[in-house]
Amino acid sequence: MRVLMLSWDFPPRETGGSAAHVAGLSQALALAGHDVVVLTTAHPRADREAERVGPVRVVRGVVDLPWLPKTEPVSRTASANHAMVKLGAHLPDTLDGWRPDVVHGHDWRMGWAADTLSSIFNVPFILTMHGTERVRHGGQLPTGTPSDVNSIEWWLAFQADRLIAPTKFMVDQLVTGFELPPELVARIPNGIDPDRWKPSPDVVGADTPVKREQLVLSWGRVQFEKGFQVLARSMATVRMRVPGVECTIAGRGSYQPELQAQIDVEGVSDIVHIAGFVNDSELRLLTQRAGCVVIPSLYEPFGLVALEALAAGAPLVVARTGGLAELIEGTDAGLTFEPGRPDDLANCIERVLTDQFLADELTRNARDLIERKYSWKAIAGATARVYATSIAAHQG
Incomplete structure (x- = not known):
């Protein structure tokens, strides 16, 4: 054809x-x-x-x-x-x-x-x-x-x-x-191509295990509907519950000045960083290090970022909206929270970062889901x- x-x-x-x-x-x-x-x-x-x-x-x-x-x-x-x-x-x-x-x-x-x-x-x-x-x-x-x-x-x-x-x-x-x-x-x-989300040999040795950290990672276009401002607000609560936690938001977009202002207002500018553009190799390594990947979108028709996080094997938390909810709910491959609710999100992040058994279970189920459906x-x-x-x- x-x-x-x-x-x-x-x-x-x-x-x-x-x-x-x-x-x-x-x-x-x-x-x-x-x-x-x-x-x-x-x-x-x-x-x-x-x-x-x-x-x-x-x-x-x-x-x-x-x-x-x-x-x-x-x-x-x-x-x-x-x-x-x-x-x-x-x-x-x-x-x-x-x-x-x-x-x-x-x-x-x-x-x-x-x-x-x-x-x-x-x-x-x-x-x-x-x-x-x-x-x-x-x-x-x-x-x-x-x-x-x-x-x-x-x-x-x-x-x-x-x-x-x-x-x-x-x-x-x-x-x-x-x-x-x-x-x-x-x-x-x-x-998704799962192989694309393995760490690059030039960044980390192929046989070198990457230790997960108390790092919350999110990425995508920095627009209002992506909900990064909700993540910033949630981190004010998470920092009181999870010692040493940090958050990286990778991406660029027109909402970046407003997002930075929100981060400053919440008093989390010392632990929440907007990284700007991050190339593929760096992003793969970040997902391997992250103790939790968050997709806080207010609107998401599908959520390719969610598939990327699943392929990278990162424990995942997503907003219960549109295609994200359909992708994750009922799979045990990630946790969901009510979109726009920072307290709900903070609870999910805390669970993933403090319960290693849960994090490992989410990772195993994510691998199975990718191989079976996507x-x-x-x-x-x-x-x-x-x-x-x-x-x-x-x-x-």
């Missing part, structure tokens, strides 16, 4: 979890024998128009045309999609006659191009919605860009032949929010079945 996949983000550009998802899925599909081409945006560290990333061909396009202001994200995205359509329409010329059997877009930012290219090549259009604008804003859509994006998502939902969402929560949001027939929305989870091979197989069903319906 020839698959054309479109994604705004693809390594080395990674502004969110969708880049890792598209990379993992495309690689697994190619290893299963499918011919996969990824169409994505140009990046300074990957500036060739076409390249090979393992068995996957990647075609990158310059999308800053006609250099619209950053204050107009929808207009800039529309312009970018125009550039992607031009690039995609010429794939048969640039790739020796290659034509797709299916077009698979990821989220609204590449939706226009995916829909148009599926029409050009007369093949099905599959759309993965990793999240929606309405859910990101807690069900209340502000005017302006969020409302505009929501309208685009509505349109794309009805243009696509089939939709894919990573959790039951997101499937329900698509079916009820966009009034879609349930049979048109498939649930296929995100995946391998890329299984996820690629489920995705290929959605493709096959859509192609058959399109041809019929």
